[in-house]
Amino acid sequence: EDGYALWLRYAPLEGQAKAALERFDPRLAPVSAISDPTILVAMQELDRGLSSLLERPLAAGGDANVTLDCTSDVTGPEGSYRITGAASGIAIMAADPRGCLYGSHALLRELSLGTAPGRISLDQAPAMPLRLLNHWDNPDGSVERGYAGRSIFDWWHMPGRSDPRMIDYARANASIGINGSVVNNVNASPLFLTPRYLPKLVALADAWRPYGIRLYISARFSAPRDIGGLGTADPLDPQVRAWWQAKADEIYAAIPDFGGFLVKANSEGQPGPQDYGRTHADGANMLAGAVGDRGTIIWRAFVYSAEDETDRAKQAYEEFVPLDGEFAPNVIVQVKNGAIDFQPREPFHPMFGAMPDTRLMLEVQLTKEYLGFASHLAFLAPMWEEVLDSDTGRGGNVAQVVAPAGMAGVANTGSDRNWTGSDFDQANWYAFGRLAWDPTLSSKTIAREWAAQTFSRDPAFLAASVPMMLDSREAVVDYMTPLGLAHLMGTGHHYGPAPWVCDLGRPDWNPCYYHRADKGGIGFDRTAGGSNALAQYAPDIAAQWSDPAAMNQDYLLWFHHVPWDFRTRSGRGLWEELVARYDRGVAKVDDMQTTWQSLSPYVDPQRFRAVSEMLAIQRQEAQWWRDASLAYWQHVNGLPLPAGAAPPARDLKAYQALEFPEAPGE
Numbered sequence: 150e151d152g153y154a155l156w157l158r159y160a161p162l163e164g165q166a167k168a169a170l171e172r173f174d175p176r177l178a179p180v181s182a183i184s185d186p187t188i189l190v191a192m193q194e195l196d197r198g199l200s201s202l203l204e205r206p207l208a209a210g211g212d213a214n215v216t217l218d219c220t221s222d223v224t225g226p227e228g229s230y231r232i233t234g235a236a237s238g239i240a241i242m243a244a245d246p247r248g249c250l251y252g253s254h255a256l257l258r259e260l261s262l263g264t265a266p267g268r269i270s271l272d273q274a275p276a277m278p279l280r281l282l283n284h285w286d287n288p289d290g291s292v293e294r295g296y297a298g299r300s301i302f303d304w305w306h307m308p309g310r311s312d313p314r315m316i317d318y319a320r321a322n323a324s325i326g327i328n329g330s331v332v333n334n335v336n337a338s339p340l341f342l343t344p345r346y347l348p349k350l351v352a353l354a355d356a357w358r359p360y361g362i363r364l365y366i367s368a369r370f371s372a373p374r375d376i377g378g379l380g381t382a383d384p385l386d387p388q389v390r391a392w393w394q395a396k397a398d399e400i401y402a403a404i405p406d407f408g409g410f411l412v413k414a415n416s417e418g419q420p421g422p423q424d425y426g427r428t429h430a431d432g433a434n435m436l437a438g439a440v441g442d443r444g445t446i447i448w449r450a451f452v453y454s455a456e457d458e459t460d461r462a463k464q465a466y467e468e469f470v471p472l473d474g475e476f477a478p479n480v481i482v483q484v485k486n487g488a489i490d491f492q493p494r495e496p497f498h499p500m501f502g503a504m505p506d507t508r509l510m511l512e513v514q515l516t517k518e519y520l521g522f523a524s525h526l527a528f529l530a531p532m533w534e535e536v537l538d539s540d541t542g543r544g545g546n547v548a549q550v551v552a553p554a555g556m557a558g559v560a561n562t563g564s565d566r567n568w569t570g571s572d573f574d575q576a577n578w579y580a581f582g583r584l585a586w587d588p589t590l591s592s593k594t595i596a597r598e599w600a601a602q603t604f605s606r607d608p609a610f611l612a613a614s615v616p617m618m619l620d621s622r623e624a625v626v627d628y629m630t631p632l633g634l635a636h637l638m639g640t641g642h643h644y645g646p647a648p649w650v651c652d653l654g655r656p657d658w659n660p661c662y663y664h665r666a667d668k669g670g671i672g673f674d675r676t677a678g679g680s681n682a683l684a685q686y687a688p689d690i691a692a693q694w695s696d697p698a699a700m701n702q703d704y705l706l707w708f709h710h711v712p713w714d715f716r717t718r719s720g721r722g723l724w725e726e727l728v729a730r731y732d733r734g735v736a737k738v739d740d741m742q743t744t745w746q747s748l749s750p751y752v753d754p755q756r757f758r759a760v761s762e763m764l765a766i767q768r769q770e771a772q773w774w775r776d777a778s779l780a781y782w783q784h785v786n787g788l789p790l791p792a793g794a795a796p797p798a799r800d801l802k803a804y805q806a807l808e809f810p811e812a813p814g815e
């Protein structure tokens with residue numbers, strides 16, 4: 150087992166579950182009469198999955214007892230389905246082929262989990278229309294922030310070569326309800342808008358269409374200049390508008406169901422409408438006019454500029470909230486989960502709830518840029534659940550705010566045989582799809598589903614592995630950025646601790662900008678006495694975080710600068726609490742290692758060893774994070790370690806001298 154099959158292994162059933170499915174003896178109608186490509190792939194998946202679960206081909210002939218009705222009266226948005234199982238037969242019903250495809254996967258999931266055929270009863274509708282992966286893949290095959298090898302997209306050989314991986318990718322996405330893919334980096338090459346790339350895009354769109362995956366691309370805002378021969382990319386210039394209109398028409402002529410454009414504009418050096426004194430709304434609406442009702446413009450809110458030095462966390466809100474109501478109906482603004490940048494923990498972004506007249510989409514990062522790359526085991530569903538469940542204080546939680554738009558996940562896929570660089574990172578792909586389909590699913594349910602399908606459905610395996618997964622993200626928070634700290638990672642690659650860095654060209658690139666530690670204390674004052682970013686939240690929410698002594702301490706140093714002897718809610722002083730959290734994080738990785746060692750009877754040797762090796766790396770690096778961070782904090786505060794705490798293995802200078810030119814992903 151090399152992990153390639155992901156959660157679609159359909160490992161043979163055993164015991165009662167096997168007996169029940171044998172008794173049911175699933176039979177499918179012949180596929181020869183099926184003309185719809187989506188229904189066809191649904192039937193093929195059912196055949197593949199059922200026969201694999203049973204370890205035998207399905208019986209041919211006789212009446213089918215697993216049936217698809219894809220023109221039934223099931224109500225709900227596209228993709229909704231109903232499954233009713235009885236001893237006499239299982240019916241999958243939907244009002245469109247996509248619902249049948251999702252229903253087929255749901256049936257296989259239930260059976261894979263050991264549910265008896267007669268007991269399966271599901272009534273499902275997707276909670277949000279757009280459930281998209283965002284690939285940060287470049288035309289040269291590199292992947293920005295990719296830790297799983299090279300890009301899965303072989304632009305060089307497309308369209309001539311059809312890569313079977315593209316089909317398995319689509320199957321995996323369809324199995325969890327993902328219905329679109331943005332195939333190139335938001336730091337976009339204009340190549341994707343050239344006529345030469347169009348046949349490549351067509352090949353992908355054609356391959357994915359049966360699986361319900363719509364193709365999107367990231368568009369470079371300056372393309373009319375870069376490749377269009379115009380002297381400007383001003384969104385209000387008639388020639389620029391005509392260029393985009395013609396470009397959109399050209400794409401739609403070749404890909405009628407093209408999803409639309411994702412745009413990163415006026416952010417980190419990318420071109421945008423502000424280069425011409427125009428607003429984000431001017432830029433987005435111009436593109437929205439070009440695609441019309443054929444597609445969507447997804448405009449990213451990840452912006453911060455060097456000029457505004459007060460607080461990076463405030464900038465997106467300040468730029469976008471005044472534009473509420475000005476975006477065209479087919480524009481969606483895509484907002485990262487937190488106001489800084491995919492940190493191990495951030496409070497939810499204050500834009501959620503603050504733009505009632507704009508559709509907002511939630512962007513999360515599957516690839517673990519700031520959580521130890523693919524080497525650290527961190528199951529991210531608890532982080533996303535935390536955000537989705539956050540009450541905005543403005544009439545709903547984040548899940549409700551984004552329901553009319555959707556969720557985007559920055560993909561963690563690559564050319565590695567196991568797709569995601571490590572076996573457990575597959576779980577983050579899985580969890581993203583499941584939560585975008587149903588944000589009320591618990592992390593625990595998702596972890597169970599994934600672990601059972603990917604490794605073993607043995608109850609003893611699940612009883613140990615699921616809690617290990619659920620605890621794993623908190624371990625990373627503890628050993629990297631406890632108590633609301635953020636952005637302390639190494640420069641550029643973001644690998645390893647570097648809280649001491651304070652000499653980079655822009656203030657907000659420096660870890661010292663984020664932690665603000667000195668002899669007197671630590672933390673970023675975002676109260677009225679400081680940057681007042683707190684005031685961007687609804688009053689009730691801001692109130693929860695305004696008193697450092699009473700608030701949830703997980704966000705303490707995000708919102709407050711407090712003295713080292715500040716009394717935390719645990720009763721310990723801040724310094725003692727900080728050290729305790731670092732130690733807790735390292736101890737959790739110890740526990741993860743112990744747990745995993747106990748699971749060898751349930752896991753094939755190849756994947757067992759691969760995970761063990763990664764956990765050993767993580768254990769070492771957790772210690773490194775703890776030791777290097779404490780060495781630096783001690784250098785700043787001059788305090789002795791609390792009684793019983795182990796001194797860092799090396800002195801500060803040794804940690805500061807480390808360099809990693811080979812770190813991937815930049």
Ligand code: BDP
Pocket residue numbers: 293294335336413417451490491518
């Ligand atoms: C940051 C990444 C950078 C991305 C940027 C973005 O470090 O590579 O381009 O986000 O989201 O986290 O645009």
